[in-house]
Amino acid sequence: MATAEEVAKAAERRDVRDRWLLSAPALLVIFLAATGPLLIVLVYSFLTPGSYGDVKWQFSPEAWVSVFLERDIFDDTLSIAAAHVTIFLRSIKLSVVTTIATLVLGFPTAYFMATRSEKTRDLWLFLITIPFWTNLLIRTFAVLQIIRNEGIVNTMLLKLGIISAPIQILYTDTAILIGMAYVYLPLMVLPIYASMEKLDFRLVEAGYDLYASRFQVLRRIIFPLVKPGVIAGSILVFIPALGAYVTPSVLGGGKNMMLSNLIELQFGQGRNWPLGSALSIAVMIIVMVALLAYVRNAGKSGVRHG
Amino acid sequence: MNWKTTATAMGLALLASTGLARADGVLNIYNWGNYTSPDVIKKFEAKYNVKVTITDYDSNDTALAKVRQGGTGFDIAVPSQTYVPIWIKEGLIQETDPGKMENFKNVAPEWANPDFDPGRKYSVPWAWGTIGVVVNTDAYKGPADSWGIIFNTPDELKGKVNVVPEMGDVMFAAIKYVGGQQCTDDKAVLKKVRDLLVAAKPNWIAMEYNTIEKMGAGDFKATSDWNGSALRQRLANPAIHYNYPKEGFGLWSDNVVVLKEAKNVENAKLFQNFIMDPENAAGLSAFHRYANAITGSDKYMPADMKDAPEVIIPAADKPRGELQQMCSPETQEIYTKIWTELQK
Numbered sequence: 027m028a029t030a031e032e033v034a035k036a037a038e039r040r041d042v043r044d045r046w047l048l049s050a051p052a053l054l055v056i057f058l059a060a061t062g063p064l065l066i067v068l069v070y071s072f073l074t075p076g077s078y079g080d081v082k083w084q085f086s087p088e089a090w091v092s093v094f095l096e097r098d099i100f101d102d103t104l105s106i107a108a109a110h111v112t113i114f115l116r117s118i119k120l121s122v123v124t125t126i127a128t129l130v131l132g133f134p135t136a137y138f139m140a141t142r143s144e145k146t147r148d149l150w151l152f153l154i155t156i157p158f159w160t161n162l163l164i165r166t167f168a169v170l171q172i173i174r175n176e177g178i179v180n181t182m183l184l185k186l187g188i189i190s191a192p193i194q195i196l197y198t199d200t201a202i203l204i205g206m207a208y209v210y211l212p213l214m215v216l217p218i219y220a221s222m223e224k225l226d227f228r229l230v231e232a233g234y235d236l237y238a239s240r241f242q243v244l245r246r247i248i249f250p251l252v253k254p255g256v257i258a259g260s261i262l263v264f265i266p267a268l269g270a271y272v273t274p275s276v277l278g279g280g281k282n283m284m285l286s287n288l289i290e291l292q293f294g295q296g297r298n299w300p301l302g303s304a305l306s307i308a309v310m311i312i313v314m315v316a317l318l319a320y321v322r323n324a325g326k327s328g329v330r331h332g
Numbered sequence: 333m334n335w336k337t338t339a340t341a342m343g344l345a346l347l348a349s350t351g352l353a354r355a356d357g358v359l360n361i362y363n364w365g366n367y368t369s370p371d372v373i374k375k376f377e378a379k380y381n382v383k384v385t386i387t388d389y390d391s392n393d394t395a396l397a398k399v400r401q402g403g404t405g406f407d408i409a410v411p412s413q414t415y416v417p418i419w420i421k422e423g424l425i426q427e428t429d430p431g432k433m434e435n436f437k438n439v440a441p442e443w444a445n446p447d448f449d450p451g452r453k454y455s456v457p458w459a460w461g462t463i464g465v466v467v468n469t470d471a472y473k474g475p476a477d478s479w480g481i482i483f484n485t486p487d488e489l490k491g492k493v494n495v496v497p498e499m500g501d502v503m504f505a506a507i508k509y510v511g512g513q514q515c516t517d518d519k520a521v522l523k524k525v526r527d528l529l530v531a532a533k534p535n536w537i538a539m540e541y542n543t544i545e546k547m548g549a550g551d552f553k554a555t556s557d558w559n560g561s562a563l564r565q566r567l568a569n570p571a572i573h574y575n576y577p578k579e580g581f582g583l584w585s586d587n588v589v590v591l592k593e594a595k596n597v598e599n600a601k602l603f604q605n606f607i608m609d610p611e612n613a614a615g616l617s618a619f620h621r622y623a624n625a626i627t628g629s630d631k632y633m634p635a636d637m638k639d640a641p642e643v644i645i646p647a648a649d650k651p652r653g654e655l656q657q658m659c660s661p662e663t664q665e666i667y668t669k670i671w672t673e674l675q676k
Binding site for chain 1: 391393394396397400418422491494497498499500519522523533536537538539540549550551661664665666668669670671672673675676
């Protein structure tokens with residue numbers, strides 16, 4: 027008995043070793059391509075800014091201090107970095123609202139797609155992916171052409187006599203939201219569609235047979251079953267939205283910074299690379315914590331239904 | 333139409349291949365985008381049998397960071413006057429002594445011995461210009477020769493003003509408006525500047541670079557801008573006027589330098605000399621729409637630039653122009669904080 031156990035253990039050990047060896051190339055690539063550059067960013071965040079960009083190889087925690095605290099330039103008192111907090115909150119708020127907007131638009135879209143016949147489904151899927159063929163910048167400029175004062179929407183409303191002066195949409199928060207929702211919608215639709223496609227619609231019929239209302243069917247049957255898709259979609263939208271750069275700049279007019287603009291400023295005109303690095307790492311940590319909390323919470327309530 | 337494009341493409345390919353085959357050398361230029369006249373380059377290529385390549389950058393910081401990393405393969409770059417001293421100090425460019433070149437005699441006296449490159453040991457003037465205020469007179473008819481259009485916006489223009497988001501330029505203008513000196517670190521002045529900017533921002537519609545298109549389309553009715561950009565706007569819409577603010581305005585100049593790591597130093601020197609020729613300098617101006625610093629180039633200038641108020645500073649305004657300087661890193665840090673506060 028004991029020997030058999032040992033043999034099994036040895037085999038298992040060999041198995042583990044082989045797995046490590048086999049995955050070594052992939053791990054190496056991940057280290058070089060993903061972790062390595064991030065480590066450089068981390069190291070830079072603890073250095074002293076060079077006079078004209080770049081860094082001096084001198085340890086300094088100053089960058090991390092100024093992520094959260096700022097020394098008032100006029101009375102020299104330390105206080106919470108209000109400007110940074112405002113910018114962080116603006117970016118987070120925009121990401122949350124974008125996620126909600128894409129969910130509200132994307133859920134019915136995915137439902138519609140999943141309930142078509144097998145043949146036409148592919149066509150709808152194809153249509154959803156078309157925007158990906160075009161560069162993000164071009165898609166954003168297309169939205170700009172539609173909503174600007176001399177754009178399609180305003181010109182049409184003016185011609186129809188519904189309004190007498192163009193509505194200022196461009197350069198407002200609404201403009202940013204329209205652009206973001208448009209750009210990120212496919213990222214929400216596709217995962218929801220993927221789980222919706224697997225949904226057994228006989229369960230829905232069963233629900234109706236048991237006198238459930240349409241809303242009850244949606245809330246108690248469809249939504250719990252496609253929840254993994256909703257979670258995946260929300261994550262896929264939320265994270266890139268937090269770092270969005272092009273869309274807020276082009277449609278928002280660049281008056282109010284987003285996180286990405288703040289970081290870019292440090293590497294460009296601000297010439298403070300360590301602060302830029304520290305801000306980038308801080309964003310990553312926040313995203314990670316938020317994701318962990320979200321996934322755990324979402325998972326818990328999922329169990330109750332299961 | 334289709335055969336035409338095919339023919340053109342084939343012609344170009346042919347031209348490129350023959351050009352490559354007979355060129356004696358190459359010259360790799362690293363310059364701002366949409367800034368280099370193809371005609372002048374063609375002339376240079378023909379005259380010296382050199383194949384020229386052009387790579388774009390979009391900001392002084394990008395160019396500096398990239399060249400500092402090394403191994404770019406570029407021979408020539410075109411930094412602004414505020415950055416030239418950094419390029420010199422960091423040992424990125426070499427002394428080609430343009431001051432002794434044949435065509436140097438054409439350089440206008442006021443640009444022959446600038447503070448940023450005393451004796452012109454490194455650099456040759458490429459273009460220079462001013463930063464002022466552009467107003468669409470259909471929207472606002474009052475006096476516009478003041479930074480007040482931006483910082484104390486008149487009612488007609490509220491919510492229609494754009495500011496080009498160049499931190500250095502905006503700080504320069506705001507400091508002038510409150511009566512300070514450029515690159516000041518005087519806290520009392522800077523506090524006024526900060527309060528001024530924060531109070532002015534609600535009247536702005538945007539902070540964007542894309543002014544030519546947006547002023548033309550009417551999205552903006554006024555903006556801070558570079559003079560060459562203002563010229564293009566006026567040519568598209570005669571109601572658009574460029575103004576030299578009475579509080580003082582900034583002058584800038586971009587300069588051709590030869591990198592230390594250049595492989596084609598002789599061709600680069602030929603190019604430096606070549607663009608100091610009046611006819612060639614005028615050719616560059618005809619494309620990028622800014623003034624050059626070459627005497628005698630006016631007679632080759634395109635008709636619409638010869639007496640354009642954007643290019644030729646009126647004598648009365650001239651004394652208020654001031655070449656912008658690079659502020660010290662400490663001052664720059666304060667400016668960045670004010671800038672962040674403004675855009676938060």
